[in-house]
Amino acid sequence: MDTIQLSVITLLRSAVTGKALPLPADFDLEQVRSYIRKHHILPLVYEGARLCGVESRVMDRLFSGYCKALQVSEGQMAELERLYRAFEEAEIDYMPLKGCRMKHLYPKPELRMMGDADVLIRLDQYDRIMPIVERLGFKAKYETDHELVWQNQGLYLELHKRVIPSYNKDYFRYFGDGWQLAKEKDGHYFRMTTEDEWIYLFTHFAKHFRDGGIGCRHVLDLWMYLQANPQMDEHYIETELETLQLLEFYRNVRRLICYWFEDGPTDAVVELMGSYVFNSGSWGQMEQRVQSVTIRDQRHSVLGFSGKLVYAWRRLFPPLWQLKGKYTVLQKCPWMLPVVWLVRPFYKVLFERKSLQKQKREMKALDKDSLERHHEMLQKMGIDYRF
Numbered sequence: 001m002d003t004i005q006l007s008v009i010t011l012l013r014s015a016v017t018g019k020a021l022p023l024p025a026d027f028d029l030e031q032v033r034s035y036i037r038k039h040h041i042l043p044l045v046y047e048g049a050r051l052c053g054v055e056s057r058v059m060d061r062l063f064s065g066y067c068k069a070l071q072v073s074e075g076q077m078a079e080l081e082r083l084y085r086a087f088e089e090a091e092i093d094y095m096p097l098k099g100c101r102m103k104h105l106y107p108k109p110e111l112r113m114m115g116d117a118d119v120l121i122r123l124d125q126y127d128r129i130m131p132i133v134e135r136l137g138f139k140a141k142y143e144t145d146h147e148l149v150w151q152n153q154g155l156y157l158e159l160h161k162r163v164i165p166s167y168n169k170d171y172f173r174y175f176g177d178g179w180q181l182a183k184e185k186d187g188h189y190f191r192m193t194t195e196d197e198w199i200y201l202f203t204h205f206a207k208h209f210r211d212g213g214i215g216c217r218h219v220l221d222l223w224m225y226l227q228a229n230p231q232m233d234e235h236y237i238e239t240e241l242e243t244l245q246l247l248e249f250y251r252n253v254r255r256l257i258c259y260w261f262e263d264g265p266t267d268a269v270v271e272l273m274g275s276y277v278f279n280s281g282s283w284g285q286m287e288q289r290v291q292s293v294t295i296r297d298q299r300h301s302v303l304g305f306s307g308k309l310v311y312a313w314r315r316l317f318p319p320l321w322q323l324k325g326k327y328t329v330l331q332k333c334p335w336m337l338p339v340v341w342l343v344r345p346f347y348k349v350l351f352e353r354k355s356l357q358k359q360k361r362e363m364k365a366l367d368k369d370s371l372e373r374h375h376e377m378l379q380k381m382g383i384d385y386r387f
Contacts, residue, residue: 001266001271001274001275001278003024003026003027004031004032004035005035005274005278006024007023007024007027007031007032008032008035008039008041008045008216008278009216009260009261010022010023010024010048010052011023011032011044011045011048011049011052012041012044012045012048012216012217012220012261013048013260013261014047014048014051014052015043015044015045015047015048015051015107015111016044016106016107016111016220016224018051018107019051020051020052020053021052023052023054027054028056029049029054029056029058029059029062030056030058032045033058035216035278036062038215038281038282039215039216039217039281039282040113040115040215040217040282041113041215041216041217042062042065042066042069042113043065043066043069043070043108043110043111043113044111044217044220045062046059046062046063046065046066047066047108047111049062066110069110069113070110072110072113073103073109073110073113073114074110075154075155076114076117076154076155077103077109078154079117079136079152079154079155079157080096080100080117080155082136083119083133083136083155083157084189086132086135086136087129087132087188088187088188088189090128090132091188092121092125092128092129092132092188093121093122093125093182093188093190094119094120094121094188094189094190095119095120095178095179095182095189095190095191095192096117096118096119096120096189097118097119097120097160097163097200098118098201098204099112099114099115099116099117099118100114100117100118100119101197102114102201102221102224102225105224105225105227105228106224112217112221113217115156116155116156116157116158117155117156117157117158118147118158118160119157119158119159119160120159120160120162120163120177120178120179120182120190121148121159121160121161122179123161123177126148126159129159133150133157133159136152137152137153138150138151138152138155138157139151139152141325142324142325142326143321143324143325144165144321144322144325145165145166145167145319145321145322146160146161146162146163146164146165146166147159147160147161148160148161160178161177162175162176162177162178163175163177163178163181163200163204164178164203164204164207165207167296168207168211168296170244170245170385170386171203171206171207171244174203174240174243174244175200175203178200181193181196181200183196194229194232195232195233195236195237195240198225198229198232198237199237199240199241199244201221201222201225202222202241202246202250202253203244203246205218205221205222205253206246206249206383208283208284209249209276209383210292210296210378210383210384210385211284211289211292211293211296212280212283212284212285212288212289212290212291212292212293213276213277213279213280213281213283213284213285213288213289214277214280214282214283214284215277215280215281215282215283216260216277216278217282218282219253219256219257219260219277220261222253222257223257223260223261226257238250245384245386246383248382248383249381249382249383250382251382252269252270252273252381252382253273255267255269255270256270256273256274256277259274260274269380269381269382272377272380272381273381276377276381287370288374290311291370291371291374291375292374292378293314294310294311294371295371295374295375295378295385296385297310297311297314298310316341316344316345317341320334320337323337323340327340
């Protein structure tokens with residue numbers, strides 16, 4: 001971890017502990033600005049810098065961003081409360097996930113930025129849910145393998161059909177749609193047990209980590225959950241993570257957390273993981289995402305394709321759920337998928353040349369040596385695709 005990265009971690013720790021921690025002697029707030037953007041940690045950096053008594057012209061700009069984040073956060077929480085009340089009145093079951101739950105573990109909810117709100121629903125209730133969210137001002141955006149996405153002026157809402165995408169086959173085998181883990185109930189508001197929620201949060205972290213990368217805010221999330229729940233049954237957790245084939249990765253991530261936030265020791269694997277996280281930004285770099293998804297898709301290619309052939313096949317013949325949002329005709333006539341496959345290349349040549357240029361750049365990241373290096377790196381950190 002270099003000096004700038006150490007400064008970022010120090011500011012995050014200061015923000016969530018409320019303590020002014022010593023920054024490196026040559027600290028310059030200007031130097032951490034790129035990490036603020038990449039990792040979506042502006043409120044945390046501002047709060048940490050304020051507590052540490054940092055004086056810089058950058059602070060005024062950060063304060064403006066902090067005020068905006070506060071406004072967005074308040075609006076999100078108000079919209080969620082409206083949604084929850086409407087679900088309760090209509091006797092709709094729901095289970096908030098991830099950021100919806102994590103915001104309340106931070107000293108101030110605005111410190112934990114949330115791009116969207118994830119709420120698990122029962123699919124057999126969706127016909128009753130649609131008029132409710134429409135009445136609350138939401139507009140349907142698109143559907144993915146595991147989400148039904150809606151948006152209004154205050155909230156980007158992802159109604160989950162399942163907690164893990166079905167194409168992450170190893171994790172999906174364990175979680176299914178997730179409702180079997182909804183063991184605690186308050187009205188129609190469901191929760192997992194503390195241990196099961198922790199296992200789910202960690203698996204979601206692992207999913208993003210191996211599918212292209214994940215940022216330092218998400219490592220902080222894990223530490224905040226551990227701080228809030230120190231009495232968890234670690235034997236149960238490790239047993240379940242062994243079933244998920246995530247135990248080695250879990251122990252490595254726990255060492256990373258200890259190094260970053262508890263002044264623990266480091267080693268080569270911890271340094272590799274830390275570098276990967278800092279380079280990734282919140283949701284990974286393009287090259288890492290393309291390489292990871294290609295490695296994943298190679299595992300279940302029925303035609304035995306690998307590398308660039310897997311990538312080309314995926315681009316030429318995307319699944320139905322991936323195209324329904326853009327080609328709305330497929331929502332009513334899914335049988336037209338082969339027709340859309342035939343038309344798409346001509347449409348892209350005529351109207352989406354920038355998209356084709358992007359795909360060319362992605363193809364460059366898929367030479368055999370690059371794929372092997374990326375795969376070996378994931379394996380060193382204890383994570384792989386085990387389909």
